[in-house]
Amino acid sequence: MFVSYKWLQEYVDLSGISADELAEKITKSGIEVEGVEKKSEGLKGIVIGHVVEREPHPNADKLNVCQVDLGSETVQIVCGAPNVDKGQKVAVATVGAVLPGNFKIKKAKLRGEASHGMICSLKELGIDSKLVAKEYATGIFVFPSDVEVGTDALLALGLDDEILELGLTPNRSDALSMLGVAYEVGAILGREVKWPGISTEEAAEKASDFINIKVDNAEDNPLYIAKVIKDVKIGPSPLWMQTRLMASGIRPHNNVVDITNYILLEYGQPLHAFDYDRLGSKEIVVRRAKDAEKIITLDEAERTLTAEHLVITNGTEPVAIAGVMGGANSEVRQDTTTVIIESAYFAGTVVRKASKDHGLRSEASARFEKGVDPARVRAAGERAAQLICEYAGGTVLAGTAEFDEMKMEPQVISITLDKINTLLGTSMTVSEVESIFTRLQFGVELDNETFIVTVPTRRGDITIEADLVEEAARLYGYDNIPATLPIGETAPGRLTDYQLKRRKTRSVLEGAGLNQAITYSLTSKEKAAQFAIENRESITLAMPMSEERSQLRLSIVPQLLEVLKYNNARSIDSLALYEIGAVFLKQDGEELPEEREHIAAAMTGLWESHLWQGEKKPVDFFVAKGILEALFTELGLNSQVEYRQAETIADMHPGRTAEILLNGRVIGFIGQIHPTLQKELDLKETFIFELSFKDAAQANVAPIAYQVIPRFPSISRDIALVVDTNTVAGDIKKVIIEAGGSLLKEVSIFDLYEGEHMEAGKKSLAYSLKYFDPERTLTDEEVTKAHEKVLTAVKEKSGAELRG
Amino acid sequence: MQERLLELQQEALQKATEATELKELNDIRVAYLGKKGPITEVLRGMGKLSAEERPKIGALANDVRAAIASKIEEKQHAFETAAVNAQLASEKIDVTLPGRPVNKGNQHPLTRIVEDIEDLFIGMGYTVAEGPEVESDYYNFEALNLPKSHPARDMQDSFYITDEILMRTHTSPVQARTMEMHKGIGPVKIICPGKVYRRDNDDATHSHQFMQIEGLVIDENISMSDLKGTLEVFAKKVFGQDREIRLRPSFFPFTEPSVEIDISCKICSGKGCSVCKHTGWIEVLGGGMVHPNVLEMAGFDSKTYSGFAFGIGVERIAMLKYGVDDIRHFYTNDLRFLKQFHTHESE
Missing domain, CATH: 2.40.50.140 (Nucleic acid-binding proteins)
Structure with a gap:
């Protein structure tokens, strides 16, 4: 809403207040003034x-x-x-x-x-x-x-003016008029609102003899007033009116149309002018349109209507879409002599529907949608008739033709002083609050410390106590409200176990060298399911903005690969990133999908590089796995996690990929992306992992129990084994642990050898075993006995041959 | 005899002084102080001396031995020091060369801001509440006083999946869900961070996905002054102690009275510049007293309970705090961007 500072002075005294000062006061009281434009600046x-x-x-x-x-x-x-x-x-x-x-x-x-x-x-x-x-x-x-x-x-030209641009929130449609703004300013400044005086001489002929109003459904249109003006001469409107319209963002047309627009700005009541002679009948019937009924509107577009749209008809065909736009057939033109001025109350929902369906948002529809003041409908029609008589000649016919089933009961709301002060944390007095309601020109009666407030119809936004509290607060001044902190029963503020684990996870991954990325949850059909841990159909948006962002992701890795690609294209080729975030899985029988929080990482390029010492080491599988191991150690899950060679995960290197199992259940995978995909993305060897953080964080972790630091020496024995190349180190370790008994406390692998000097299809693995008993020193015999069992087991169960 | 001893002493001292390496010193030690050395030999002849002279010569011999030993030791020490110095000199490094890099990753700037805010509110007795990103229309809109016919609920503005399910457009449904879980019994004190989605074209200032953080307090006697005090603490923590804050009346369907919070512009210190559109103030936050309808719908008696709620866009904070000029940076994850947010700044 553009408000002319000069024009506003017709309705409220602004002496002593500059446009800028006024803007500041209005903003602080609840309507944001987005700018003050000095029209004459630079002229x-x-x-x-x-x-x-x-x-x-x-x-x-x-x-x-x-x-x-x-x-x-x-x-x-x-x-x-x-x-x-x-x-x-x-x-x-x-x-x-x-x-x-x-x-x-x-x-x-x-x-x-x-x-x-x-x-x-x-x-x-x-x-x-x-x-x-x-x-x-x-x-x-x-x-x-x-x-x-x-x-x-x-x-x-009225350019010696300043224009305040009001940014109105949807509840303040009452300020969509000069009079509405005058009420607001009057309340802020404590000054009177001056209404334009209306005095029209009317002819003896009655409007109701010229036109008959019929409304099908009072719910759509409870009030319809028609004024009829004869012998009108169409021409330009007065210059002052034109300049005010332009200042308010409306283009002048002719006197009659300009006057309807002027009233729209002055009263906030949209009007429509029909050419009486072109109407084609002596009646106006307001009804729902028939399905597929057509109308050519003022902008010369043919529009197809439905029963959800309200139309003004001449009894047979539509002459206007109610509250939205007039029809070309009944338009006021240069040769018009008799006009009907429509001033009506149309229901917001039916106007919104039509304005939306036809893509027609006008000054009129915007006001009807939010609800006009029913108390101004009649006055606006009268005022228009008066101005037409004054500036377009003509004779105003007596009275109105009308339909009126408007129930106009102002809201009465009671509220106590205590309620206001308690909710605001203020200590206003009865008279302070009373003065605020009075300045707002609300009716107010006092019963002890209870205010019985009668809210004028122009303030349709005020319906409950809280609305009155807001009125009191904003005119009292938010600046004057004290600043306190809540008191009362206090509970400890804390993160949940799950949230703490998430923070720990982030710090482990960052400490290990991964940078946190945040990517979009919405992705393409193709990427949504790529690298998904579970095969599910992705969820599709009903109205996506593009195919690229049409699906909810089932995995994070594809997004991270995009990030690698993006950075790579900018010559950043050593990258290590992770993301923690939700993926979305459809659930049978449930409205909402399961949102499973995942952790994913992607690494490519050099992992270690110490340039002046000439050391460079590219990232590899074991770098990635080492990070995961550190994470599982932090989460207390190392003993519950296993890795299993996985040769068939799509887009993964079949020989360099493992599934991650938590207590025997697959919760993710780790490995190198397939060389074909690497090539497609123009990446060097790239290693990734993705797993369900939700599962990892929800696994049960035993409380920490102190273990006595051993006071007795341990005894180490090394074994070197020759096994088939296909035998995996982890399996042998399991066999060793199982056979080693309670004295065997640690097993670590310290050598792997394949190639020269080895028989084809064989490799050599060496393990170091540590035996001890926290209670006593072990004898050589005891250890030898336990160790013998280990040697037998590896020979028998893993087919290993002892070396050297 | 006495002369002989003094002669030996001088001779040995002379040689020791002239020695150039450790081996020579050892030779001197063996030669003069050894069992077969001249001093021992001299002492063997002591038997021939008178009882009076014997202790004198004995004492002298000991003095001579001590003098020689001391000289050798002194010289040996000098050699050792020289050797250590030589080694140290040879081991000198250029300390200005860079150290071996430790791989250290960064927190995303949005996470950093969210965690800071979480910690601030945890310190004030709040818990962190989270909820689904895919929401029902009920929790996203209806429970927040936005009935189906409300103009703010345009299909065009939200990513719907079905008529009843959509990507949440704000984190407020978490508030609705949390309130419901409390079954009408306060207090509720939560802070809700999370991703939200709007049907916007991505450009420098719009993103179809962004992050919000919201707070909610419900208890008996919660007032607007509590909201004001809380937001002052919050704004100063996030934007700096020297920022001023201003409350303006505003409108949101889920709060009444509603408020918008401006902070004084950091760039121009309130004088007016292009960043603050020449007003000296920058809008950062929205909030208000929880609308009675919202309380009632979640099962709270609005006569007994009142509450406040507020919300802020995390990207907006980051953009203002760090001067980031394009919201898309937060989601393209350019390493040159991500690497800039790692230091702990002084307050």
């Missing part, structure tokens, strides 16, 4: 001139040489506007004038003819060309003949 030296002569330029087809009377002198000006003519009164930028963009006017010669100034279009004076009346859109602006030559053109 200087523009006067009204009278074109006394116009001759075609001798050397240029499109130019005219004009003699312009500026009051004090007559100067020659060369003008290129197609509509310039003798006898016009025009805006002249005189020599020395400044136009927007710091454009200075100087004496000039145009094709040999001297020019002392410039005749201006409105656009040149900084008015948006969309707001300039069509007849002046491509040329200069022509003033009405009664303006005084030599005076300041900016005054005549």
Whole structure:
């Protein structure tokens, strides 16, 4: 909503308050003023001139040489506007004038003819060309003949004004009018609101003899008023009205249309003018449209209606979409003589439906959607009739033709002083609160410390106690509310076990060298399921914005690979990233999907590089696995986790991938991405893992129990084994542990050898075994006995041959 | 005899002084102080001396031995020091060369901000509540006083999956769910961080996915002054102790009264610049007193209980705090971006 500071003064006294001060006060009381535009900024030296002569330029087809009377002198000006003519009164930028963009006017010669100034279009004076009346859109602006030559053109054009741009929240549609803003400002400043006086002389003929109003359903349209004005002469509206419309962002058309728009701005009540003679009947019937019924609207578009749309008809065919746009068939034109002014209350929902379905959002529909003030419907119609009579000639017929089933009961809400103060944390007095309600021009009665407040119909947003509390608070001033902290029963603030584990996980991964990434949950069909741990169908959005972001992800790795690719393309080729976030799994029989938090990582390029020492080591499987092991140690899961060679995971290297099992159940995988995919993404060897953090975090972890530090020495025995290349180290370790008995406390692998000096298909593995008993020193015999069992077991169970 | 001893002493001292390496010193030690050395030999002849002279010569011999031994030791020590010095000199390194890099990853800047805020509120007795990113229409809208016909609920603005299920558009459904779990019994004190989704085209200031953090307190006698005090603590922690805050009335369907919070512009210190659109203030937060309808729908008696709620966009905080100019940076994960947010700044 654009509010002219000058115009506003007609409704409320603004003396002593500048536009900027007013803006600050309005903002602090609840309506944000998004800007204050000084219309005359950058304009200087523009006067009204009278074109006394116009001759075609001798050397240029499109130019005219004009003699312009500026009051004090007559100067020659060369003008290129197609509509310039003798006898016009025009805006002249005189020599020395400044136009927007710091454009200075100087004496000039145009094709040999001297020019002392410039005749201006409105656009040149900084008015948006969309707001300039069509007849002046491509040329200069022509003033009405009664303006005084030599005076300041900016005054005549209303440019000596400042415009406040209000950013209205949806609840404050009451401020979508000058009067509404006046009430707000009046409440803030504690000043009166002045209504425009309406006094119209009406003819003896009755409006109701000319037109009959019928409404099918009072719920859609509880109130419909029609005023009829005869013998109207269509022409331009007065300049002051045009300038106010332009200042408010509305383009002037003709007197009747301008007046309806003017009332819309003044009262917040949208009006529509019909040409009585073109209506084609003597009745107006408001009803729901029939399915597939058609109307050609004012913008000359044919629109197909449905029973969800409300239309104004002449009894047979639609002449307007109620509250949205008029029909071309009944439009007011240059030759119109009798007009019907419609002032009505249309239900917001039905207007919103039509405005949305037809993509027509207008000043009118915006107001109906939010609900107009029923108390102003009648007055707005009367005021329009008066202005038409004044500025378009004509005779106003007596009374109205109308349909009125409007229930107009103002809200009465009771609230105690204590409730207000308790909810705000303030200590306002009865009289302070009473004064606020009075300034708002709410009815207020006092019963001890209870306020019985009658809310005017213009404030449809106020329906409950809390709304009154807000009114009290905003006019009391949010600045004046004290700042306290809640007191009362306190519970310890803490993170849950799960949340703590998440933080630990992040710190382990970051400490290990992985950078946290956050990527999008929405992805393409193809990527949604790539690398998914469980094969499920991905969830699809009903109305995606693009295929790229149409599915909910089932895995994170594809997004991380995208990030690797992105960075790689910018010459960052050593990367280590992780992400922790939800993936979304459809659940049978459940409305909502399961959101399973996953951890994923992706690493490529060098892992270690110490350049001046010439050391470089690319990332490999065991770097990735080492990080996971550190994580599982932190989460206390090392003894519950196993890795199993996985040769068939899509897009993974079949020989360098393992499934991660937690207590025997697969919760994720780790490995190298398939070389084909690497090539596709233009990446070097890339290692990833992804697993369900949810499962890892929910696994049971035993409490920490202190183990006595051994006081007795341990005995170590090493074994070197030759096994088939296919035998995996982990299996042998299991056999060793199982056979070693209670004295065997540690098993670690310390050598792996394949290749030269080895029989084909064989490899050598060496393990170090540590035996001890916390209670005593072991004897050599005891250890030998236990160790013998281990040796037998590896020979028998793993087919190993002892070496050396 | 006495002369002989003094002569030996001088000779030995002379040799020791002139020695150039440890071996020479050893030779001197063996030669003069050894069992077969000249001093021992001299002492063997002691038997021939008178009883008076014997102790004198004995004492002298000991003095001579001690003098020689001391000289050798002194010289030996000098050699050792020289050797150590030589070794140290040879081991000198250039300490200005860079150290061996330790791989250290970074927290994402959004996580960093969320954790800071979580910790601040945990310190004030809040718990961290989380909820699903795919939500029912009921919790996302209806339970928050946004009935089906509400204009703010345009299909165009949200990612619906079915008519009843959508990607949550704010973290407020977590509040609705938490309140419901409390079954009408306070207090409730939670902070809810999380990802949210809106049907926006991605550009420098819009992202179809972003993060919010919201707070909710419900108890008997919770007032708007409590909200104001809490937000002051919050704004100063997040944006700096020297920031001023301003509350403005506003409108949200789920709060009444509602408030918007501005902080004084850091760039121009409130004088007005392009960042704050020449107002000196930057809008950062929305909040208000929980709407009675929201309380009632979640099973709280709005006559007994009141509460406040507030919410903020995490990217917005990061953009203001660090001067990030494009919201998409948070999701492209350019390493050159991610690596900038690791130091613990002074408050």
